[in-house]
Amino acid sequence: MAEVIITGADRQTLGELGEFGLIAELRNWLPPNSRTLVGIGDDAAVLATPDGRVVATTDFLIEGRHFRRDWSSATDVGHKAAARSLADLAAMGAVPSALLVALAGPADLPVSWARELAAGLAAECLRVEGPGASVIGGDTARADSVLLAVTGLGDLEGRAPVRRSGATPGDVVAVAGPLGHAAAGLALLSAGIPDHRLVSAQLRPAPPYDAGPEAAELGASAMIDVSDGLLADLGHIAAASGVLIDLRSAALAPATAPLLAVPAELRHASSTRTGRIPAPSPTTSPQPESPELDAQQRDVLPWVLTGGEDHSFAATFPPGARLPSRWTVIGTVRPAPGKPGPGVVVDGQRWLASGGWDHFTAGQAQQ
Amino acid sequence: MAEVIITGADRQTLGELGEFGLIAELRNWLPPNSRTLVGIGDDAAVLATPDGRVVATTDFLIEGRHFRRDWSSATDVGHKAAARSLADLAAMGAVPSALLVALAGPADLPVSWARELAAGLAAECLRVEGPGASVIGGDTARADSVLLAVTGLGDLEGRAPVRRSGATPGDVVAVAGPLGHAAAGLALLSAGIPDHRLVSAQLRPAPPYDAGPEAAELGASAMIDVSDGLLADLGHIAAASGVLIDLRSAALAPATAPLLAVPAELRHASSTRTGRIPAPSPTTSPQPESPELDAQQRDVLPWVLTGGEDHSFAATFPPGARLPSRWTVIGTVRPAPGKPGPGVVVDGQRWLASGGWDHFTAGQAQQ
Numbered sequence: 001m002a003e004v005i006i007t008g009a010d011r012q013t014l015g016e017l018g019e020f021g022l023i024a025e026l027r028n029w030l031p032p033n034s035r036t037l038v039g040i041g042d043d044a045a046v047l048a049t050p051d052g053r054v055v056a057t058t059d060f061l062i063e064g065r066h067f068r069r070d071w072s073s074a075t076d077v078g079h080k081a082a083a084r085s086l087a088d089l090a091a092m093g094a095v096p097s098a099l100l101v102a103l104a105g106p107a108d109l110p111v112s113w114a115r116e117l118a119a120g121l122a123a124e125c126l127r128v129e130g131p132g133a134s135v136i137g138g139d140t141a142r143a144d145s146v147l148l149a150v151t152g153l154g155d156l157e158g159r160a161p162v163r164r165s166g167a168t169p170g171d172v173v174a175v176a177g178p179l180g181h182a183a184a185g186l187a188l189l190s191a192g193i194p195d196h197r198l199v200s201a202q203l204r205p206a207p208p209y210d211a212g213p214e215a216a217e218l219g220a221s222a223m224i225d226v227s228d229g230l231l232a233d234l235g236h237i238a239a240a241s242g243v244l245i246d247l248r249s250a251a252l253a254p255a256t257a258p259l260l261a262v263p264a265e266l267r268h269a270s271s272t273r274t275g276r277i278p279a280p281s282p283t284t285s286p287q288p289e290s291p292e293l294d295a296q297q298r299d300v301l302p303w304v305l306t307g308g309e310d311h312s313f314a315a316t317f318p319p320g321a322r323l324p325s326r327w328t329v330i331g332t333v334r335p336a337p338g339k340p341g342p343g344v345v346v347d348g349q350r351w352l353a354s355g356g357w358d359h360f361t362a363g364q365a366q367q
Numbered sequence: 368m369a370e371v372i373i374t375g376a377d378r379q380t381l382g383e384l385g386e387f388g389l390i391a392e393l394r395n396w397l398p399p400n401s402r403t404l405v406g407i408g409d410d411a412a413v414l415a416t417p418d419g420r421v422v423a424t425t426d427f428l429i430e431g432r433h434f435r436r437d438w439s440s441a442t443d444v445g446h447k448a449a450a451r452s453l454a455d456l457a458a459m460g461a462v463p464s465a466l467l468v469a470l471a472g473p474a475d476l477p478v479s480w481a482r483e484l485a486a487g488l489a490a491e492c493l494r495v496e497g498p499g500a501s502v503i504g505g506d507t508a509r510a511d512s513v514l515l516a517v518t519g520l521g522d523l524e525g526r527a528p529v530r531r532s533g534a535t536p537g538d539v540v541a542v543a544g545p546l547g548h549a550a551a552g553l554a555l556l557s558a559g560i561p562d563h564r565l566v567s568a569q570l571r572p573a574p575p576y577d578a579g580p581e582a583a584e585l586g587a588s589a590m591i592d593v594s595d596g597l598l599a600d601l602g603h604i605a606a607a608s609g610v611l612i613d614l615r616s617a618a619l620a621p622a623t624a625p626l627l628a629v630p631a632e633l634r635h636a637s638s639t640r641t642g643r644i645p646a647p648s649p650t651t652s653p654q655p656e657s658p659e660l661d662a663q664q665r666d667v668l669p670w671v672l673t674g675g676e677d678h679s680f681a682a683t684f685p686p687g688a689r690l691p692s693r694w695t696v697i698g699t700v701r702p703a704p705g706k707p708g709p710g711v712v713v714d715g716q717r718w719l720a721s722g723g724w725d726h727f728t729a730g731q732a733q734q
Contacts, residue, residue, distance in 0.1 A: 037420060038528055041607075043458040043591055044424035044519070046528050049416040053404060057411035058425075058467040058518055060508040091410040100425040102516045139516070141427040149469045149506070149516030151425055152411070161405055161413050224410055240408075 014114060015107030019140050022114060029118035030135040035097050035155075038136075045137035047098050047153055055154040055161065057088040063145040071189050074113040076203040077148070078120020083205050084227065085152030086128060087311035090212025091225040093162040094154030096133040099125065101150050104143035120204075129210045159216045162315070167222040167241035171316040171333040176211040176326045179230055179255045180300065183307025184262050191266055198262065207311035211326065215315045218323065223315040229306040231344050234314055238342040241316075245344045247331035249290035252304050254328065256293070259300035267299040290347055305346065381481060382474030386507050389481060396485035397502040402464050402522075405503075412504035414465050414520055422521040422528065424455040430512040438556050441480040443570040444515070445487020450572050451594065452519030453495060454678035457579025458592040460529040461521030463500040466492065468517050471510035487571075496577045526583045529682070534589040534608035538683040538700040543578035543693045546597055546622045547667065550674025554633050565628065574678035578693065582682045585690065590682035596673040598711050601681055605709040608683075612711045614698035616657035619671050621695065623660070626667035634666040657714055672713065 014022055023041060032039040038046035047054070061081040063069060072080070082099060089096040101121060103114070118135070125133040133152075178201060185202025188194070207225065215223055222241055224233045238245045259267070290298050316333055317323065336342040343350055381389055390408060399406040405413035414421070428448040430436060439447070449466060456463040468488060470481070485502070492500040500519075545568060552569025555561070574592065582590055589608055591600045605612045626634070657665050683700055684690065703709040710717055 038459075038530060042528075042530050042532075043455045044422045044461070044521070046459070046523070047421050047423060049419055049421045052416055052419060054414050054416045054421045054520065055411045056414060056465070056467055056518070056520060057504060058469045058516065059506050060469050060471055060516070062471065062508055062510060065508065065510070088410045092405075092413070094411070098423070100423055100518060102425045102427050104427060104429065104514075137424060139426050141429055141432065143429060143432070143514070147471075147510070147514070149425065149427070151423070151467060151518040153421065153423060154411070156413070161409075163405060163409050165409075 012111040013107060014105060014109045014111060017111050022111070022140055025111070025115070026118060026138075029115060030122055032136065033132050033134040035131055036134060036136050040135070040137055045098070045100065047136060049155060051155050051158060053156055055089050055092050055094040055156060056151065057085055058149060058151045059084040059088065061148040061150065063147060069146065071194070072203050074116035075120035075123070077146070078117040079124045079204040081148045081150045082121045082124035083207055083311055085150045086124065086133065086209055087207040087225040087227070089152045089154035090207065090209040091162070091223050091313055092154070092156070093159050093213055093216025093220070093223065094156050095130050095213055096128045096152055096154045096209065097131065098133055098136045098153040099150055101135055101138035101148060102140070103138065103148055104141040105146040106144060107142055109146065127206065127209060157213070159213070162216050162220045162223040164222055164224055164237045164240035167237050167243050167245070167316040167333045168318070169243060169333050169335045170319050171221050172319060172321065172329050173234065173245055173247065173314065173316050173331040173333060174323055174327040174329045175226070175230070175312055175314045176215070176328075177208050177226075177312025178258065178310050179226065179252070179312060180259055180303030180307035180310070182309035183303045184259050184300070187266050188262065193263070196262070198258070201310065205309055205311050208313070208326065211313045214324070215313060215317070218317060218321055220315040220317055223313060226310050226312045226314055227308055229308045230314060231305050231346070232308070234344045237314070237316065238336070238344055242336055242342050244334040244336045244342060245331060246334050247344065247346045249301060249347050250292035251328065251330040252301065253293055253297055255304045256297040256300045259303055260296055262300070267296065379478040380474060381472060381476045381478060384478050389478070389507055392478070392482070393485060393505075396482055397489055399503065400499050400501040402498055403501060403503050407502070407504055412465070412467065414503060416522060418522050418524060420523055422456050422459050422461040422523060423518065424452055425516060425518045426451040426455065428515040428517065430514060436513065438561070439570050441483035442487035442490070444513070445484040446491045446571040448515045448517045449488045449491035450574055450678055452517045453491065453500065453576055454574040454592040454594070456519045456521035457574065457576040458529070458590050458680055459521070459523070460526050460580055460583025460587070460590065461523050462497050462580055463495045463519055463521045463576060464498065465500055465503045465520040466517055468502050468505040468515060469508070470505065470515055471508040472513040473511060474509055476513065494573065494576060524580070526580070529583050529587045529590040531589055531591055531604045531607035534604050534610050534612070534683040534700045535685070536610060536700050536702045537686050538588055539686060539688065539696050540601065540612055540614065540681065540683050540698040540700060541690055541694040541696045542593070542597070542679055542681045543582070544575050544593070544679025545625065545677050546593065546619070546679060547626055547670030547674035547677070549676035550670045551626050551629050551667070555629065558633055560630070563629070565625070568677065572676055572678050575680070575693065578680045581691070582680060582684070585684060585688055587682040587684055590680060593677050593679045593681055594675055596675045597681060598672050598713070599675070601711045604681070604683065605703070605711055609703055609709050611701040611703045611709060612698060613701050614711065614713045616668060616714050617659035618695065618697040619668065620660055620664055622671045623664040623667045626670055627663055629667070634663065
């Protein structure tokens, strides 16, 4: 494992260090890897793409919307910013290879904050298998609050990209990684309980990146990372593939277990606290009845179904695919009926296909 | 030339259209090109990189800092946002192939504004030679003001990247594209003269992108795009290469000519109006004396030397390189003396090597 080199004066602000001083420090904090042909400090970076294709994605992480500086340390923000883009790459079946990080912040931001941010970015990159990922470039600017735009670049290693549009009736639906943990962590933070172990799932989601390329090797027909919530994200697959995704809540019972560690009064309120519950369509009920679950499990099921930001992986596989144990089969793909068309049902009840988090119409994530 | 397809209701706001509605519209507004293997709408895009390497860069464009919505139309902002990243790619000797555009804005931003932004991005991409560039992905988020983070991806077509560090004593220094036009345009806007033809250079810089790969083919030893100002950007080459760059202001006389169209009272104030004048070091004079220039030329020389945002190309070439006419030789590369070391001199006078625009220490670009 590469070591994150920490240098630089801690008490300085970015305004004192200056843009070019910051860029020089970032070069020290963010070591290149073997695929970095030109790294931080030139007009652009150059990355080896031996596959002949590059997978590319960009994500914002905006203070007050995606994180709060009083809840998240700079290192947390670095982990989370990296995770959002790395998970998008893995969800295409790619192995992440590089990040470009554009950072804007106030002139009085301590240099130590930027250094810890870089440490978080570098540490999250080290969670990537193989040659690993590293920060190869970016931009800096002054802004009233902190915001990041992180571009991820990845390599398909000769595989076809796993798109949202390939789900086929008869396929099974499976997930790898936690569901609802980040949403439960947000509820705990909002309730003033920052020292609960589920809080770290909100502040530093830890997606199993290698599950993405693994799913591609296993023949996944469609895949997405769960950033907006399981129902919303499977809804994207359903819409792109023109299918109905039929989930069984009994299969999600194991996913509810870790969430029962949340105090009962917060669990009961899960459907109103996450801020990520899709509005039910006229043909749905507001919450699955899930007769196979007990009352406690039903209380936390909305977190499992609609909690975003875990960046776990949801994929569809041809029937008969032999899935490793970390993949849990939670449903099947069926033909979409004529009306209301493609979407997701849970125990036979329909939820909105594209419900869940919408940046322009929904409220703020952490307020 | 591909056609920019314009659809969608004009009077809607982003809040009414919603995040997923906006993404659907963006797919219509931003057509893919032949290298786009997976475009807008999946977890990530996939781009062909036949060279086996990809050149990548990210740049912010922030309202109130890089543009003002009362000065720039949305189409202007699209052109400028694209130009910043496309020029960085060309300055490595690469042919731009794709952009990822992260757009944050207020919920009450009209959909028509986003549509015109997309039209500007697409139109600027059409200025790229060869297979051309297109917008292949991005992100959207809500923010109090408009900000963009644009990632550019490019192809080296088998060439070595042209870095900042390759300038060698004996090389000639040459530029392609206008110098100081964007700064003069900013001064005109600030003075309330928005209908002057130089204003368009500020609102829609039009870099000669093909000059970048051309310079690489001609054997350029170092190259940069002039984003912070000629002296500042040549200073980056001088520092990275460990050389002294020796400019002759007489060679810049032709570059001053278009700037003489600015009203005399603004010309005379050029050194205080651009906001981009590097502080002179203890060993410099505040402004070159430039005895070979007349008084009018001397008045606008600071724009030529320190005006940013033209995104023209400055490169060093081995002695004897036969340069096409759009490249103007403006100086030579010399060994850096022991003290004060690498830097840039104009008519023998030294300016700060890394002077010019600094986002954290300088004032706002357009205030």
